[in-house]
Amino acid sequence: MRRPAHIATRAPIRLAVPSAGVSLLRMAWDAKTSAASAAHQAPGGASSAGPGGDPLRPASPGDMSYGYTTDLAAVRAVVYRYAKQAGLPEHRAVDLVLAVSEVAANTVRHAKSPGSLKIWYDTQEIVCQIQDEGTIHDPLAGRRKPSMDAMGGHGLWIVHQVCDDVEMHSDETGTTVRLHMKLPRLRSGS
Amino acid sequence: MTAIPQGSAVWYNKGVDLLTVSVTARESAGEPYTLVQIAGEADVTNTDDLRRLLDDEVSQQPRTMIIDLSGLRFMDSSALHALLRANRSLDRQGGVLALVSPQPAVAKILRLTTADRLIPVFASVADAAAG
Numbered sequence: 564m565r566r567p568a569h570i571a572t573r574a575p576i577r578l579a580v581p582s583a584g585v586s587l588l589r590m591a592w593d594a595k596t597s598a599a600s601a602a603h604q605a606p607g608g609a610s611s612a613g614p615g616g617d618p619l620r621p622a623s624p625g626d627m628s629y630g631y632t633t634d635l636a637a638v639r640a641v642v643y644r645y646a647k648q649a650g651l652p653e654h655r656a657v658d659l660v661l662a663v664s665e666v667a668a669n670t671v672r673h674a675k676s677p678g679s680l681k682i683w684y685d686t687q688e689i690v691c692q693i694q695d696e697g698t699i700h701d702p703l704a705g706r707r708k709p710s711m712d713a714m715g716g717h718g719l720w721i722v723h724q725v726c727d728d729v730e731m732h733s734d735e736t737g738t739t740v741r742l743h744m745k746l747p748r749l750r751s752g753s
Numbered sequence: 754m755t756a757i758p759q760g761s762a763v764w765y766n767k768g769v770d771l772l773t774v775s776v777t778a779r780e781s782a783g784e785p786y787t788l789v790q791i792a793g794e795a796d797v798t799n800t801d802d803l804r805r806l807l808d809d810e811v812s813q814q815p816r817t818m819i820i821d822l823s824g825l826r827f828m829d830s831s832a833l834h835a836l837l838r839a840n841r842s843l844d845r846q847g848g849v850l851a852l853v854s855p856q857p858a859v860a861k862i863l864r865l866t867t868a869d870r871l872i873p874v875f876a877s878v879a880d881a882a883a884g
Contacts, residue, residue, distance in 0.1 A: 633798050636771050639827060657858045664829050668797040709866075717830035717866050724865055 626683030631667060638667050638680060642691060649684040650746050658725035659744050663691050665718040666740045670695040674737075686749065688727070691742045699733040772799045773824075774806055781882035786817035788878060792824030795832035803832060807839040816848050819881045823854040828862055840872050851881040 627645070631638050642663045646656035663680065670678035674697035681692040705719025723729050728743035772793040779788050787810055795803055810818060820836065822828075840850040852874045855863060863869040875881035 635796050635798055635829075636794050636827075639794070654857070654861075657861060660827070661829070661858065661862060664796060664827070668829055668831060671797050717833060721830055721862065721865055725861075 626681060629680045629682075630677050631670070631680060632677045633671050635664055635667055635671065639664050641680065642682065645682045645684070646689060646744070649689040650749075651689055651744055652747060655744055659689070659691065659742065662722045662725050662742050663693060665722050666693045666742070668718060669699075669738075670697060673697040684746065686746065688746055689744050692739060693742075694737060694739045696737040698735060699731065699738050704731070705729075771796075772803065774803065776806075776810060779882070781879075784817065784882075785815070786819055786882055787813070787815040788819050788821060790821040790824060794827040795825060795835075796827065796829040797831040800831040800835055804835040804838060807835055808842070811839050811842045811846075811848075814846055814848065815843075817851070817882070817884075818843060818848060819851045819853055819875075819878055821853045821878055822859050823856070825859050826856060828855075828859045830862070830866070833862055833866060833868060836872065837868060849884075851875055851884075853878050853881050 627641075629638070629641055639660045642660050643656055646659050647653075651659065667678055667680065670693070674695040676696045678693060678695035681694075683690055705721075705723045708720055709716040722740075722742065726742045727745045728741075730739075730741040730743075732739045772791065772795050774792075775790045777788040777790070779786055789807070789810060791803070818839070820839075836850075836852070843850045850872055852863070852869075852872055854876055855874065860869075860874075863872075863874065873881075
Protein backbone atom coordinates (compact mmCIF):
# COMPACT_ATOMS: atom_id res chain seq x y z
CA MET A 564 0.00 0.00 0.00
CA ARG A 565 1.48 3.27 -1.08
CA ARG A 566 1.36 5.94 1.50
CA PRO A 567 0.91 9.58 0.52
CA ALA A 568 3.98 11.63 -0.11
CA HIS A 569 5.60 12.93 2.99
CA ILE A 570 4.87 16.57 3.70
CA ALA A 571 7.93 18.34 4.88
CA THR A 572 7.99 20.40 7.99
CA ARG A 573 10.40 23.23 7.81
CA ALA A 574 12.23 25.05 10.52
CA PRO A 575 10.78 28.49 11.18
CA ILE A 576 12.30 31.33 9.25
CA ARG A 577 14.71 33.34 11.33
CA LEU A 578 16.06 36.69 10.42
CA ALA A 579 19.67 37.26 11.23
CA VAL A 580 21.73 40.41 11.19
CA PRO A 581 25.24 39.50 10.05
CA SER A 582 27.95 40.79 12.33
CA ALA A 583 29.13 44.13 11.06
CA GLY A 584 32.69 45.25 10.69
CA VAL A 585 34.28 41.81 10.74
CA SER A 586 37.71 42.00 9.21
CA LEU A 587 37.97 39.40 6.52
CA LEU A 588 41.05 38.17 4.76
CA ARG A 589 40.62 38.37 1.05
CA MET A 590 41.16 35.04 -0.61
CA ALA A 591 39.83 35.80 -4.04
CA TRP A 592 42.47 35.15 -6.66
CA ASP A 593 40.27 34.99 -9.66
CA ALA A 594 41.12 37.34 -12.47
CA LYS A 595 37.40 37.43 -13.11
CA THR A 596 36.85 39.18 -9.80
CA SER A 597 34.96 42.28 -10.70
CA ALA A 598 36.62 45.63 -10.46
CA ALA A 599 33.54 46.88 -8.71
CA SER A 600 33.95 44.57 -5.77
CA ALA A 601 37.71 45.08 -5.73
CA ALA A 602 37.07 48.79 -5.37
CA HIS A 603 35.38 48.14 -2.08
CA GLN A 604 38.31 46.16 -0.78
CA ALA A 605 41.09 48.15 0.79
CA PRO A 606 44.69 46.96 0.25
CA GLY A 607 45.90 44.13 2.43
CA GLY A 608 42.48 42.76 3.10
CA ALA A 609 41.68 45.22 5.87
CA SER A 610 38.84 47.19 4.50
CA SER A 611 37.10 50.34 5.39
CA ALA A 612 33.55 49.93 6.49
CA GLY A 613 31.15 50.81 3.74
CA PRO A 614 27.61 52.02 4.09
CA GLY A 615 25.62 49.89 6.43
CA GLY A 616 28.70 48.79 8.34
CA ASP A 617 29.53 46.00 5.91
CA PRO A 618 33.13 46.42 4.84
CA LEU A 619 32.81 44.35 1.71
CA ARG A 620 30.03 45.80 -0.27
CA PRO A 621 28.21 48.95 -1.21
CA ALA A 622 24.80 49.60 0.19
CA SER A 623 21.97 48.63 -2.07
CA PRO A 624 18.34 49.36 -1.46
CA GLY A 625 15.91 46.52 -1.19
CA ASP A 626 18.39 43.84 -0.32
CA MET A 627 17.41 41.12 2.05
CA SER A 628 18.96 39.19 4.89
CA TYR A 629 17.94 35.68 5.77
CA GLY A 630 19.17 33.42 8.52
CA TYR A 631 19.21 29.64 8.17
CA THR A 632 20.17 26.57 10.13
CA THR A 633 19.21 23.42 8.25
CA ASP A 634 16.26 24.70 6.24
CA LEU A 635 18.07 24.62 2.92
CA ALA A 636 14.87 24.16 0.93
CA ALA A 637 13.70 27.52 2.25
CA VAL A 638 17.06 29.06 1.33
CA ARG A 639 16.67 27.72 -2.21
CA ALA A 640 13.15 29.08 -2.47
CA VAL A 641 14.27 32.55 -1.41
CA VAL A 642 17.18 32.57 -3.87
CA TYR A 643 14.98 31.41 -6.73
CA ARG A 644 12.40 34.06 -6.01
CA TYR A 645 14.98 36.88 -5.95
CA ALA A 646 16.79 35.54 -9.00
CA LYS A 647 13.59 35.63 -11.04
CA GLN A 648 12.68 39.02 -9.62
CA ALA A 649 16.09 40.37 -10.65
CA GLY A 650 15.54 39.11 -14.19
CA LEU A 651 17.89 36.14 -14.26
CA PRO A 652 16.89 33.63 -16.95
CA GLU A 653 15.43 30.36 -15.71
CA HIS A 654 18.49 28.19 -16.33
CA ARG A 655 20.77 30.69 -14.61
CA ALA A 656 18.36 30.99 -11.69
CA VAL A 657 18.60 27.21 -11.36
CA ASP A 658 22.40 27.51 -11.38
CA LEU A 659 22.38 30.18 -8.68
CA VAL A 660 20.03 28.11 -6.52
CA LEU A 661 22.40 25.16 -6.85
CA ALA A 662 25.44 27.29 -5.99
CA VAL A 663 23.89 28.92 -2.92
CA SER A 664 22.59 25.57 -1.72
CA GLU A 665 26.07 24.05 -1.99
CA VAL A 666 27.63 26.87 0.01
CA ALA A 667 24.87 26.78 2.61
CA ALA A 668 25.31 23.00 2.81
CA ASN A 669 28.83 23.67 4.04
CA THR A 670 27.32 25.64 6.91
CA VAL A 671 25.17 22.65 7.81
CA ARG A 672 28.19 20.32 7.57
CA HIS A 673 30.90 22.35 9.23
CA ALA A 674 29.69 25.42 11.06
CA LYS A 675 28.40 25.08 14.57
CA SER A 676 26.11 28.07 14.30
CA PRO A 677 23.51 29.39 11.87
CA GLY A 678 24.45 31.00 8.60
CA SER A 679 23.11 34.11 6.99
CA LEU A 680 22.22 34.83 3.40
CA LYS A 681 22.09 38.27 1.86
CA ILE A 682 20.86 38.97 -1.62
CA TRP A 683 21.07 42.19 -3.57
CA TYR A 684 20.95 43.17 -7.21
CA ASP A 685 21.17 46.13 -9.52
CA THR A 686 20.84 46.37 -13.30
CA GLN A 687 24.15 44.55 -13.85
CA GLU A 688 24.16 41.59 -11.53
CA ILE A 689 22.60 39.73 -8.66
CA VAL A 690 24.81 38.83 -5.69
CA CYS A 691 24.20 36.22 -3.03
CA GLN A 692 26.38 36.46 0.05
CA ILE A 693 26.56 33.55 2.45
CA GLN A 694 28.24 34.00 5.82
CA ASP A 695 28.85 31.55 8.61
CA GLU A 696 31.28 30.94 11.43
CA GLY A 697 33.02 28.02 9.76
CA THR A 698 36.53 28.31 8.33
CA ILE A 699 37.73 27.14 4.92
CA HIS A 700 41.40 26.26 5.28
CA ASP A 701 42.16 25.36 1.69
CA PRO A 702 42.59 28.54 -0.36
CA LEU A 703 42.08 26.48 -3.51
CA ALA A 704 38.86 24.85 -2.29
CA GLY A 705 36.62 24.28 -5.26
CA ARG A 706 39.26 25.23 -7.82
CA ARG A 707 40.20 21.72 -8.82
CA LYS A 708 37.84 19.27 -10.44
CA PRO A 709 37.33 16.19 -8.27
CA SER A 710 37.74 12.84 -10.01
CA MET A 711 34.57 11.58 -11.63
CA ASP A 712 33.66 9.10 -8.93
CA ALA A 713 35.14 11.03 -6.02
CA MET A 714 32.98 10.76 -2.92
CA GLY A 715 33.37 14.38 -1.91
CA GLY A 716 34.59 17.79 -2.90
CA HIS A 717 32.15 18.48 -5.70
CA GLY A 718 30.24 21.20 -3.86
CA LEU A 719 32.53 24.20 -4.14
CA TRP A 720 33.74 23.06 -7.52
CA ILE A 721 30.18 23.22 -8.79
CA VAL A 722 29.84 26.71 -7.30
CA HIS A 723 32.85 27.88 -9.31
CA GLN A 724 31.49 26.28 -12.47
CA VAL A 725 28.03 27.81 -12.47
CA CYS A 726 28.65 31.33 -11.15
CA ASP A 727 30.00 34.25 -13.15
CA ASP A 728 32.22 35.21 -10.24
CA VAL A 729 32.97 33.76 -6.82
CA GLU A 730 34.61 35.59 -3.94
CA MET A 731 35.65 33.78 -0.80
CA HIS A 732 36.94 35.26 2.40
CA SER A 733 37.74 33.05 5.34
CA ASP A 734 39.54 33.35 8.63
CA GLU A 735 39.14 32.12 12.20
CA THR A 736 36.08 34.28 12.72
CA GLY A 737 34.16 32.87 9.80
CA THR A 738 33.67 32.60 6.08
CA THR A 739 32.00 34.88 3.59
CA VAL A 740 31.23 33.63 0.11
CA ARG A 741 29.84 35.94 -2.54
CA LEU A 742 28.30 34.57 -5.67
CA HIS A 743 27.81 36.89 -8.62
CA MET A 744 25.55 36.33 -11.60
CA LYS A 745 25.39 38.78 -14.49
CA LEU A 746 21.93 39.92 -15.46
CA PRO A 747 20.92 40.08 -19.10
CA ARG A 748 20.97 43.56 -20.59
CA LEU A 749 17.67 45.33 -20.62
CA ARG A 750 16.29 45.82 -24.09
CA SER A 751 16.26 49.44 -25.16
CA GLY A 752 12.90 51.02 -24.71
CA SER A 753 11.84 48.60 -22.02
CA MET B 754 17.83 -14.94 -2.39
CA THR B 755 14.76 -12.96 -1.54
CA ALA B 756 11.82 -13.99 -3.67
CA ILE B 757 10.89 -11.06 -5.80
CA PRO B 758 7.16 -10.68 -6.29
CA GLN B 759 5.77 -10.71 -9.79
CA GLY B 760 4.75 -7.49 -11.38
CA SER B 761 4.83 -4.41 -9.27
CA ALA B 762 4.82 -4.45 -5.50
CA VAL B 763 5.84 -1.59 -3.28
CA TRP B 764 8.14 -2.78 -0.52
CA TYR B 765 8.01 0.38 1.46
CA ASN B 766 7.92 4.13 1.33
CA LYS B 767 10.12 6.26 3.41
CA GLY B 768 9.60 9.91 4.02
CA VAL B 769 12.88 11.66 4.61
CA ASP B 770 12.07 15.26 5.45
CA LEU B 771 11.68 16.85 2.02
CA LEU B 772 12.45 13.61 0.30
CA THR B 773 10.23 10.67 -0.52
CA VAL B 774 11.73 7.42 -1.67
CA SER B 775 9.82 4.33 -2.71
CA VAL B 776 11.26 1.02 -3.76
CA THR B 777 9.52 -1.46 -6.07
CA ALA B 778 10.50 -4.84 -7.42
CA ARG B 779 9.68 -5.12 -11.10
CA GLU B 780 10.30 -7.28 -14.08
CA SER B 781 11.09 -6.55 -17.68
CA ALA B 782 11.13 -9.42 -20.20
CA GLY B 783 11.61 -11.86 -17.35
CA GLU B 784 14.50 -9.91 -15.88
CA PRO B 785 13.89 -8.58 -12.37
CA TYR B 786 15.02 -5.11 -11.47
CA THR B 787 14.73 -2.80 -8.49
CA LEU B 788 13.02 0.51 -9.14
CA VAL B 789 13.81 3.31 -6.71
CA GLN B 790 11.69 6.43 -7.12
CA ILE B 791 13.04 9.57 -5.51
CA ALA B 792 10.86 12.64 -5.21
CA GLY B 793 11.21 16.05 -3.59
CA GLU B 794 14.53 17.68 -2.81
CA ALA B 795 17.68 15.78 -1.94
CA ASP B 796 20.37 17.70 -0.11
CA VAL B 797 22.86 17.41 2.74
CA THR B 798 20.06 17.45 5.32
CA ASN B 799 18.63 14.14 4.13
CA THR B 800 21.60 12.49 2.42
CA ASP B 801 22.30 10.13 5.32
CA ASP B 802 18.84 8.63 4.98
CA LEU B 803 19.12 8.38 1.22
CA ARG B 804 22.53 6.73 1.48
CA ARG B 805 21.30 4.20 4.04
CA LEU B 806 18.29 3.35 1.94
CA LEU B 807 20.38 2.86 -1.20
CA ASP B 808 22.94 0.82 0.78
CA ASP B 809 20.12 -1.45 1.94
CA GLU B 810 18.88 -1.96 -1.59
CA VAL B 811 22.36 -2.53 -2.98
CA SER B 812 22.97 -5.15 -0.29
CA GLN B 813 20.07 -7.14 -1.76
CA GLN B 814 22.39 -7.60 -4.73
CA PRO B 815 20.03 -6.63 -7.53
CA ARG B 816 21.39 -7.17 -11.03
CA THR B 817 19.76 -3.97 -12.15
CA MET B 818 18.76 -0.95 -10.09
CA ILE B 819 16.89 1.87 -11.75
CA ILE B 820 16.54 5.20 -9.99
CA ASP B 821 13.65 7.27 -11.29
CA LEU B 822 14.51 10.93 -10.74
CA SER B 823 11.47 12.42 -12.48
CA GLY B 824 9.93 13.58 -9.19
CA LEU B 825 13.16 15.08 -7.86
CA ARG B 826 13.15 18.88 -8.04
CA PHE B 827 16.63 19.37 -6.64
CA MET B 828 19.76 17.41 -5.90
CA ASP B 829 22.98 18.72 -4.37
CA SER B 830 26.47 17.24 -4.43
CA SER B 831 26.02 15.22 -1.25
CA ALA B 832 22.97 13.45 -2.72
CA LEU B 833 24.95 12.95 -5.90
CA HIS B 834 27.61 11.21 -3.83
CA ALA B 835 24.97 8.84 -2.49
CA LEU B 836 24.15 7.90 -6.11
CA LEU B 837 27.82 7.55 -7.02
CA ARG B 838 28.35 5.36 -3.97
CA ALA B 839 25.45 3.10 -4.96
CA ASN B 840 26.83 2.94 -8.49
CA ARG B 841 30.28 1.94 -7.27
CA SER B 842 28.95 -0.72 -4.90
CA LEU B 843 26.66 -2.18 -7.56
CA ASP B 844 29.46 -2.17 -10.10
CA ARG B 845 31.73 -4.10 -7.71
CA GLN B 846 29.15 -6.81 -7.23
CA GLY B 847 28.38 -7.09 -10.93
CA GLY B 848 25.18 -5.07 -10.93
CA VAL B 849 24.12 -2.10 -13.01
CA LEU B 850 22.68 1.24 -11.97
CA ALA B 851 20.65 3.43 -14.33
CA LEU B 852 19.07 6.83 -13.82
CA VAL B 853 15.80 7.94 -15.37
CA SER B 854 14.42 11.32 -16.50
CA PRO B 855 16.16 13.92 -14.35
CA GLN B 856 14.56 17.37 -14.23
CA PRO B 857 16.70 20.28 -15.55
CA ALA B 858 18.28 21.18 -12.17
CA VAL B 859 19.22 17.56 -11.52
CA ALA B 860 20.39 17.00 -15.10
CA LYS B 861 22.64 20.02 -14.71
CA ILE B 862 24.56 18.67 -11.73
CA LEU B 863 24.85 15.25 -13.38
CA ARG B 864 26.29 16.89 -16.49
CA LEU B 865 28.59 19.31 -14.64
CA THR B 866 30.17 16.58 -12.57
CA THR B 867 30.19 14.20 -15.55
CA ALA B 868 28.33 11.71 -13.37
CA ASP B 869 26.11 11.15 -16.42
CA ARG B 870 29.09 9.59 -18.16
CA LEU B 871 29.59 7.21 -15.25
CA ILE B 872 25.96 6.26 -14.76
CA PRO B 873 23.72 5.80 -17.81
CA VAL B 874 20.72 8.15 -17.95
CA PHE B 875 17.53 7.08 -19.74
CA ALA B 876 14.40 8.94 -20.77
CA SER B 877 12.03 6.42 -19.24
CA VAL B 878 11.95 3.47 -16.87
CA ALA B 879 10.97 1.25 -19.81
CA ASP B 880 14.03 2.38 -21.75
CA ALA B 881 16.28 1.78 -18.75
CA ALA B 882 14.77 -1.65 -18.10
CA ALA B 883 15.31 -2.58 -21.74
CA GLY B 884 18.94 -1.58 -21.17
